[in-house]
Amino acid sequence: MLKKSENFFRDSLIDAIKKRNVRIAVLGAGYVGLPTAALFAEAGFDVTAADIKAGIIEKVNQGVSPISEPGLTELIARNVRLGKLRAEFVSEVTFSNVDVAVITVQTPIGENKEPDLSFLINALMSVGSGLKKKSLVTLCSTVPPGTLHGKAKPLLESLSGLKAESDFFLAYVPERIAPGNAIKEYIEGPRLAGGVGSHSTKVAAILFRTVCKKIVETEAQTAEVSKTAENTFRDVNIAFANQLALICEQHGADITKVIALANTHPRVNIHTPGPGVGGPCLTKDPYLLIHGTEFNGKNVVKASREVNDYMPHHLVKLVFRGLQAAGKCVDSCQIAVLGTAYKANIDDPRVSPSEPIVHELLASGANLTVFDPYCTEYFGAKRAGSLSGSLKGSDCLMIVTDHSEFKNLSLSEVKELMNSNPVIVDGKRIFNPAEAESLGFAYYGVGYGKLASSAAQAAKIAKKSVSVENRRETPLVEPLGKPARKQLQPIPVKLKQKQRQPQTPNALNPL
């Protein structure tokens, strides 16, 4: 039997939500918080986006999005103009006037791969100290399972002196959006809502149905495990694809063909290998999922993280292997690294595989330029002024991000810009290996294994004075494990540089 007061608070809050008569504070105006705040304002609510960074607050109040996300600036501009949305320092928000607090702060992992919940705890403390009866708190940040019942509920209850489910409501509504398509994905859902009790679930589901088309109701602990399981599944699947790529390299098979064929099986869906896994979510959520759990030493989640973290080092090895096979010295070569964003067509460099790749190349004394048409991060390397500028006079072209601009490159035009005996290291498998090899590139791609005969052909194309015996001393693929610190010693054969003709304008020019 429900207590009368529980029904009353729940029903009157639901009624106020339906009439758009509630004030919402979104704590954390970042990649998740800004679309959240802007979409609730668009749905007719009075919204404050609360953050700790002055720059973010200033920009939002000017009607400008501090992050690049299609459609977001328009939403922010319109709702700031209409007075439905404003940004404030979290310390200046009066939480006793707030009916709904939505927490979207970052939940990173530390050096030790343990969750750092300090931002979340600070946000909960801000909310808890002013928490009023008949209010709702939702957590949208990704959290280790157990956080709602084990941390958020006791903290809010002790700070406010109120009881969850009877005085206030508390639910987990995890976010699934992907940068670059955030607004559409936010609206289209589906999305989970799991409360610390059934009243909390109901209120949170009704609130989020005002902005999301499909909300699936569950309990907090189920939502917590489901959210972290989703990204962990993808990370483990990518790790399998990466492991398979390394196997293909050793067997002279091509991973792209292998996956295409294996995926014709109706119950198989192998993901795509690459230069590693990037972004703030896939690289972290697996550690949140396994936090505080025991596996007697067997842990597929952790092992998968390690496989994916190994891949940037594997890419660097392909560069050295390619240059060595082309008879070039690493320290007298120019390497063009294309891509610093962690995925295609966005400007976000967080936890990008490009970072360890650039750092390892720099540490080995390589000369490199980095180019990304979207991202302003260069990880301490020299930035090329343009795509063609990065390719001009380079010996090795390395693909780390599959931006459209790179996928659309004409290999024959690329060849014209690069030095003789050019090497391609294709971390995203965006080029056709046969086309690249027929044009005279030495092509190295993740999971692109070559049989001994085709390797010998490649050696002929390179017209170099390195004996096949020498190359055989370099294993095709090092076994997985702790990345070897020792770098391959380049064979000190210097090639005469091709005399360049003046460039005629083409897709890659003006230079």
Ligand SMILES: NC(=O)c1ccc[n+]([C@@H]2O[C@H](COP(=O)([O-])OP(=O)(O)OC[C@H]3O[C@@H](n4cnc5c(N)ncnc54)[C@H](O)[C@@H]3O)[C@@H](O)[C@H]2O)c1
């Ligand atoms: N970015 C995504 O696409 C995505 C997708 C799904 C889930 N998530 C999860 O959502 C959460 C937020 O991610 P994000 O990418 O938006 O992070 P973010 O770093 O872009 O934004 C977090 C914001 O919170 C602010 N902040 C920190 N402490 C605060 C406090 N006490 N009060 C108010 N503001 C505070 C920060 O200044 C920052 O602006 C994370 O848990 C993440 O794992 C992110």
